[in-house]
Amino acid sequence: MEWMNYLPSLARGALVTAQITLPAIAIGAALAFIAGIARVEGGRILSVVALCYTEVFRGTSLLVQLFWFYYALPLVGVTFEPVATGILVLALHAGAYGSEIVRGALSSVSVQQYEAARALNFGRMQTLIHIKLPQALVEMMPAFGNLAIETLKLSSLVSLISIADLTFRAQSARNLTLDSTTIYTLTLVGYFAMSLVLMLVMRLIERLVRRGPAFPRAAHS
Template sequence: MTIFNYLPILAEAAVTSALVCCLSLVVAAIMAFAAGVTLCAGPAWLRAIAILYVEVFRGTSLLVQLFWLYYALPLIGFSMPPLLTGVLALGLNTGAYGAEVVRGALQSVSPQQHEAARALNFTRMHTLWRIILPQALSEMMPSFSSLAVQNLKDTSLVSMITIADLTFKAQELRNLTQDSVSVYGASLFLYLVMALAVIAVLRALERWINKTTGRHA
């Protein structure tokens, strides 16, 4: 059989991968902005929590995080369905990397912007949300695009906790047919298509942000 024979079968499983990717990116965006803003402008006790979160999730294996949430957490009395576990693990992990992107972008805004805001008697939070963050968004988008694609590729790990995603289905087909070349070739093609779609969406969002903030004419 050829790659094209497997595409319709694997495309159904790719929908699950896309769903996990989209939901986990929502979690990642929330965590990235919450932790990144806290690292820049939060009180000391909140910054300590944000630092702990970022260092733990960046400094440990995503696969082990996934296994801990799925296999270890129920042993202390809290269990989640596989899909929710996968979404949370991916979202928290990607969000930790995103937090550093947010922090770096916020700190890259010219100090003169802060001084001008103080001269206009803006509060610290007003300065952050109305002046600094809109400018920093443009700086964040290229790195966010890379993180989003990495997140999509990392969805393959959720097959390890029984989620029937693209990788899970590809492995099933390969075991049935012993056709590694065509099955995994079709899988690579579908991952590439989804990655290109993610990149296209985020580039369109980047152009919209740049236009809205007046960064480009």
């Protein structure tokens, strides 16, 4: 079967896609928590810095961000390898959107929780770690799952800065063979399979989070 001839190249592209997407999701999640917590708990200066980061990366095109990091920054002496550029830009983009998820979840914790924390003589950091984050994390997980899958889909744009990911290899194979239907169908299946695996992983993490410490859930109830 002719379609099997395309599989080795597309599989190598899918591996590159995973190697870019997974670190980007992990770094983006860390940035999301840092920026989101800074917006809520960081004081005026940190809150403004986090707000500027969030609005810049949410308010500009991811494609333009990729081109700016890859083509514009070298003109001022800052150079990144293509794969590093892809990971960095995807992470910054995901972190900006994720920070709003974190901020919204933290802000949704009820006033009664602060009263319970004061009754227990908790400081600000203790309240954040032991009261707010455990409850907010449960609320964040579905949105973070969607963000992870969206980051996977957006990773196809890194093909435009010469990274041989799944989309790049599909386009190369199509240019050589003109077999658009077969190649792009296999590419769709590849992205769907990776999305399905990522979705299952995120749901597993969500279940683990929901089985977390009993105290915050009891306080919430």
